[in-house]
Amino acid sequence: MLAAIAALLTVSIGVQVVRDRGWQPYQPQTALLWFQSGPLLKRVSLGFQNLMADTYWIRAVVYYGGIRRSVEKNRDFGLLDPLLTFVTTLDPHFKVAYRFGAIFLTEAYPNGPGRPDRAIALLQRGLEASPATWEYSHDIGFVYYWWLHDYKAAARWFERSAQLPGAPVWLKPLAATTLATGGDRQSSRQLWRQLGDTDIDWLRRSAQHRLLQLDAMDVVDELNRLVQRFTSREGRPPREWRELIASERLRGLPLDATGQPYALDPLTGRIDVSPQSTLWPLPWPREGTGPATP
Amino acid sequence: MVLAIEAEGLTKDFAVGFWRPRPYRALDSLTLSVEAGEVFGFLGPNGAGKSTTLKLLMQLLYPTAGAARILGQPVGDTGVRQRIGFLAENPYYYDYLTAEELLAYFARLFGYRGADITTRVSRVLDEVGIGKERRLRLRRFSKGMIQRVGLAQALLNDPEVVFLDEPMSGLDPLGRRHVRDLILGLRQRGCTVFFSSHILSDAEALCSRVGVLVQGRLVSSGRLSEVLAFELKGWELVVAGVSDALRPELARLARSVTPFGDGHMLLHLAADAEPDRLLGELTRRGAHIVSLNPVRETLEDYFVQVVGATVARDERGVGA
Amino acid sequence: MRAIWFVAGAAFKESVRDRVPYTMVVFAVMMIAASYLISELTAGQDLKIIKDLGLAAMSIFGLVIAVFIGIGLVSKEVERKSVFALLTKPITRPQFILGKYLGLLVTLVVNLSVMTVAYYLVLFYMETTATATMRASWAAPALDPRQLIAIVLIMGELALVTAVALLFSTFSSPLLAALLTLGLWVAGHFNHDLRQFEQVVDSRAVAALARGLYYLLPNLAPFNVRAEVVYGIPVAASHVGLTLLYAAAYVAALLVAAIAIFRRRDFK
Incomplete structure (x- = not known):
C-alpha cells in the first residue's frame, strides 16, 4: 500500500518535471502588484x-x-x-x-x-x-x-x-x-x-569591496602623483609602465588587491584600476568631484 | 398514592414550512396516567407522536398546551431527574469517550462519588451485557452496542421510573431477548417502565397496560386484551402429497390455494372452517399435513384499521 | 456548580481527543520550519518575523479551534441528539451551556500554553545562536517576557469569539453558526473604521447607526498588541486591564443571551 502511494507520488513528480520543461505559468509583461x-x-x-x-x-x-x-x-x-x-x-x-x-x-x-x-x-x-x-x-x-x-x-x-x-x-x-x-x-x-x-x-562582501576600492583609490592617487612628477620632468606623460617603473624606481608592476595590475593610459599617462579588475569602476570620477586626499 | 406518570391535555404543535409556517399538531390533548410499578407500553405506528410524548415528558420539548407530572412533580424538575432514567430513540453519545467514561460522567452528574461511581458503572455494564468493550471509544461501537450503552445509562441511578423510546430497535433477536429480560427484571424490582414500540410482540410479552397512539391521538388504553381484541381471521394450512382428484375439492373448501415447490400447497381457510375435521379428511385421503397456523389480526392491521377510521372521521368532519 | 465542572471536563476531554492536539503539533513544526527557512531567505533580522509569525499563528489556530470546535460542542450535540441523554440528567440547561463554555476555555488555555512554550523554545534557540551584532539589531530581546501580554490578550479575544460561537450554535446549524461567527470576527476587526465612518458621513441618522454598531459589535482590534510587543513598545497596564474587562462583560452578555435562547429551545 505504502509502496503504491510512493510509486504514484513519484509518477506525479515525474510528470510535473516533464510538464515544467515545456510550460511556464503566465507572467504579465510588466510585473503587477x-x-x-x-x-x-x-x-x-x-x-x-x-x-x-x-x-x-x-x-x-x-x-x-x-x-x-x-x-x-x-x-x-x-x-x-x-x-x-x-x-x-x-x-x-x-x-x-x-x-x-x-x-x-x-x-x-x-x-x-x-x-x-x-x-x-x-x-x-x-x-x-x-x-x-x-x-x-x-x-x-x-x-x-x-x-x-x-x-x-x-x-x-x-x-x-x-x-x-x-x-x-x-x-x-x-x-x-x-x-x-x-x-x-x-x-x-x-x-x-x-x-x-x-x-x-552580501552586505559584508559589499562593504569589504568598498574598503578595497578605497584602498585602491589611495594607491591610484599616489601613482598619479608619480605620473605628474614624471610629466613635469620629462615634458610628456609616461607611455608605458616600464618608463614609470624605471624612472620612479618602483619595485615592479603595481597590483591591486584582486591581483590585477593597475592600468596606465598610454595617451594621457593617467592611472586607474584595470577594467579587468573587479574593483573597476572606482566609486566616483576622480576629476572634479573626487575628494582630495588629506 | 402518587402516580408515576400523569399527562393532562398534553398538546404539541410544530411549525412546518419555512416561508409561511403552519402549525402541525404532533400530539393532541393526551391525557394519560401510569401507576407506580406498571409496565406501560406506548404503541403506535411510526409518526404517531410517541417520541414527541416522551420528549415532552423529559422536557426536551415544551408543550403547546397541557401539563405533565412525573412522580408528582412537574416535568423538568431537577430533583425528579435524579429518580428517572431515559433512553432516546436511536441514541448517540460522544465518539471520543469510552463506555466506562461516558457512564462515569453521567454518574458524577447524578452526584455519585468515588468508588460508588466505579461499582455502579461496572454493574450496569454487566447488566446490559457489555464486556471488555467497555474500554473502547464509542465511535467503534455498533448500533446495537450503542443501544446497550443507552440502556446502561438509563439504569445507572436505580431509577424509579424508566422511559424507553423504541428500546428494541437496532437489536438482533438475542439482544431483543436480553432487553425483554431486563424490563421484566425492572418490573420485578417495582420499577415503573414506560416504553414505546411499534411491535406488538414486545408489548404482549411485557406490558401490564398499553396505550395506542394514532396520528397524535390516544385512541385507546387499558389492558392489552381489552384494547386489542384480536380476533381469529382464518387459518394457514400447508399440505403435501395432494392427489389430482382432491384438488377441485380443496379449491372449494379453501379461500385460496397456492401451489409451491415439491408438490406443497398453501391453503387459506376461513375462520369457521373447522380445521380438525378437514385435517382428518385430508390424511385419510393420502395427503400429508405439513403445518397449520391460526391467522390473527396483527397490531399493524389494527393500526391500518384505526388510521383508516381516523382519516375517515376527519374527512367527514371537514365535509360537515 | 459542580455539574458545570463535570460538563466542562467532558467537553475538554472530547476536544482534546478530537483534533485539537494536531494544531499544537502543526504549530511547533511550522515554527521550527519557518525559523529555519526565514533565516535563509531574509536579510538577517529574522527574529522579528519569527515573532510575528508565531503570535499570528497562535491567534489563527486559536480562532479555528474556538469557531469550529466551539460550535461543534453544542450544535453537534443537538444535531446528533447526544444532548437528550445529558439534559435528562439532574442538570439544568444553563449549567450545560456554562459547562460547555468553560470546557472550551480550558481547552484554549491549555492549547495556547503549549504553543507559548513551543514559541519560547524557538526564541530561546535563536537567542543562544545569535551573534552580538544580531542581538544589537533586535528591537526587543528574544525572550522578552512582555510578549506574554500579547498572548494573554489573544486569549481574551478567543474567549470572546468562543462565546459568540456558542451563542450562534444554540440556535443555528453548525455551518451557519461558523459563518456567522467568522463574519462577526471580521466585523470586529473592521469595527474601528466605523468610528471614522461616523466622521465622514453627513447624514446624522447614518452617523448614529455607525456609532450604535461600533458600540454593539465586538471590538476586536484592541486585543491585538502583537506589533507592540514585537517592537518592545510598552503596552499600558490600563489598556490590558480595560480590554480584558471589556471581554469579560461582553462574554457575560453573550452567555446570558445563549442561555436565554437555549432554555426555551425545543429539541425535535
Whole structure:
C-alpha cells in the first residue's frame, strides 16, 4: 500500500518535471502588484498586518535578489520601491525594511535601481514613524555622503543622528570631519566598516569591496602623483609602465588587491584600476568631484 | 398514592414550512396516567407522536398546551431527574469517550462519588451485557452496542421510573431477548417502565397496560386484551402429497390455494372452517399435513384499521 | 456548580481527543520550519518575523479551534441528539451551556500554553545562536517576557469569539453558526473604521447607526498588541486591564443571551 502511494507520488513528480520543461505559468509583461494601496491592504489584513508586512518584505528581498542574479540585459527594479512602501505602511516600525530597503534602492545600476532620492524618502518615513531611531538619520546622512556627495547635508544628518539616544560616540566627530573636509576616505572607511559589521554575507562582501576600492583609490592617487612628477620632468606623460617603473624606481608592476595590475593610459599617462579588475569602476570620477586626499 | 406518570391535555404543535409556517399538531390533548410499578407500553405506528410524548415528558420539548407530572412533580424538575432514567430513540453519545467514561460522567452528574461511581458503572455494564468493550471509544461501537450503552445509562441511578423510546430497535433477536429480560427484571424490582414500540410482540410479552397512539391521538388504553381484541381471521394450512382428484375439492373448501415447490400447497381457510375435521379428511385421503397456523389480526392491521377510521372521521368532519 | 465542572471536563476531554492536539503539533513544526527557512531567505533580522509569525499563528489556530470546535460542542450535540441523554440528567440547561463554555476555555488555555512554550523554545534557540551584532539589531530581546501580554490578550479575544460561537450554535446549524461567527470576527476587526465612518458621513441618522454598531459589535482590534510587543513598545497596564474587562462583560452578555435562547429551545 505504502509502496503504491510512493510509486504514484513519484509518477506525479515525474510528470510535473516533464510538464515544467515545456510550460511556464503566465507572467504579465510588466510585473503587477495585487493591491495598489497600502492602507487598503492594512485594512484587509484584519489585524495580521505585521505578518503581511513580513510576507511583502520577503517578496521584496526575493524580487531584488532575483533581479540582481538574473542575466537579463534590461534589469527593471520598478517594483522595489512600491513593495517597500507597502511593507513600511503595513508595519511602520519594520527597521530592517527601511535600512536594507534604502541600501537596495541606492545601489547603482545594474546592481540596483540607483535611486538615492527614493531611499531618502523611505528613511524619512521611517523617521516619522519612530523619530528616536538614530539609525535612520545616520543612513540618510550616508546616502548624502556616499551617493550624492552632498557633504553639508550628510554632516547635518550625522549631527542629528548623534543627538538621538543610543547613537554611537563616533558619529559626532564624523559629522565634524564630513563638514570640514568633505568626504574624506577615512570617514568613508569608518562608515563602511560600520556597515560591514553584520552577519549578512552580501552586505559584508559589499562593504569589504568598498574598503578595497578605497584602498585602491589611495594607491591610484599616489601613482598619479608619480605620473605628474614624471610629466613635469620629462615634458610628456609616461607611455608605458616600464618608463614609470624605471624612472620612479618602483619595485615592479603595481597590483591591486584582486591581483590585477593597475592600468596606465598610454595617451594621457593617467592611472586607474584595470577594467579587468573587479574593483573597476572606482566609486566616483576622480576629476572634479573626487575628494582630495588629506 | 402518587402516580408515576400523569399527562393532562398534553398538546404539541410544530411549525412546518419555512416561508409561511403552519402549525402541525404532533400530539393532541393526551391525557394519560401510569401507576407506580406498571409496565406501560406506548404503541403506535411510526409518526404517531410517541417520541414527541416522551420528549415532552423529559422536557426536551415544551408543550403547546397541557401539563405533565412525573412522580408528582412537574416535568423538568431537577430533583425528579435524579429518580428517572431515559433512553432516546436511536441514541448517540460522544465518539471520543469510552463506555466506562461516558457512564462515569453521567454518574458524577447524578452526584455519585468515588468508588460508588466505579461499582455502579461496572454493574450496569454487566447488566446490559457489555464486556471488555467497555474500554473502547464509542465511535467503534455498533448500533446495537450503542443501544446497550443507552440502556446502561438509563439504569445507572436505580431509577424509579424508566422511559424507553423504541428500546428494541437496532437489536438482533438475542439482544431483543436480553432487553425483554431486563424490563421484566425492572418490573420485578417495582420499577415503573414506560416504553414505546411499534411491535406488538414486545408489548404482549411485557406490558401490564398499553396505550395506542394514532396520528397524535390516544385512541385507546387499558389492558392489552381489552384494547386489542384480536380476533381469529382464518387459518394457514400447508399440505403435501395432494392427489389430482382432491384438488377441485380443496379449491372449494379453501379461500385460496397456492401451489409451491415439491408438490406443497398453501391453503387459506376461513375462520369457521373447522380445521380438525378437514385435517382428518385430508390424511385419510393420502395427503400429508405439513403445518397449520391460526391467522390473527396483527397490531399493524389494527393500526391500518384505526388510521383508516381516523382519516375517515376527519374527512367527514371537514365535509360537515 | 459542580455539574458545570463535570460538563466542562467532558467537553475538554472530547476536544482534546478530537483534533485539537494536531494544531499544537502543526504549530511547533511550522515554527521550527519557518525559523529555519526565514533565516535563509531574509536579510538577517529574522527574529522579528519569527515573532510575528508565531503570535499570528497562535491567534489563527486559536480562532479555528474556538469557531469550529466551539460550535461543534453544542450544535453537534443537538444535531446528533447526544444532548437528550445529558439534559435528562439532574442538570439544568444553563449549567450545560456554562459547562460547555468553560470546557472550551480550558481547552484554549491549555492549547495556547503549549504553543507559548513551543514559541519560547524557538526564541530561546535563536537567542543562544545569535551573534552580538544580531542581538544589537533586535528591537526587543528574544525572550522578552512582555510578549506574554500579547498572548494573554489573544486569549481574551478567543474567549470572546468562543462565546459568540456558542451563542450562534444554540440556535443555528453548525455551518451557519461558523459563518456567522467568522463574519462577526471580521466585523470586529473592521469595527474601528466605523468610528471614522461616523466622521465622514453627513447624514446624522447614518452617523448614529455607525456609532450604535461600533458600540454593539465586538471590538476586536484592541486585543491585538502583537506589533507592540514585537517592537518592545510598552503596552499600558490600563489598556490590558480595560480590554480584558471589556471581554469579560461582553462574554457575560453573550452567555446570558445563549442561555436565554437555549432554555426555551425545543429539541425535535
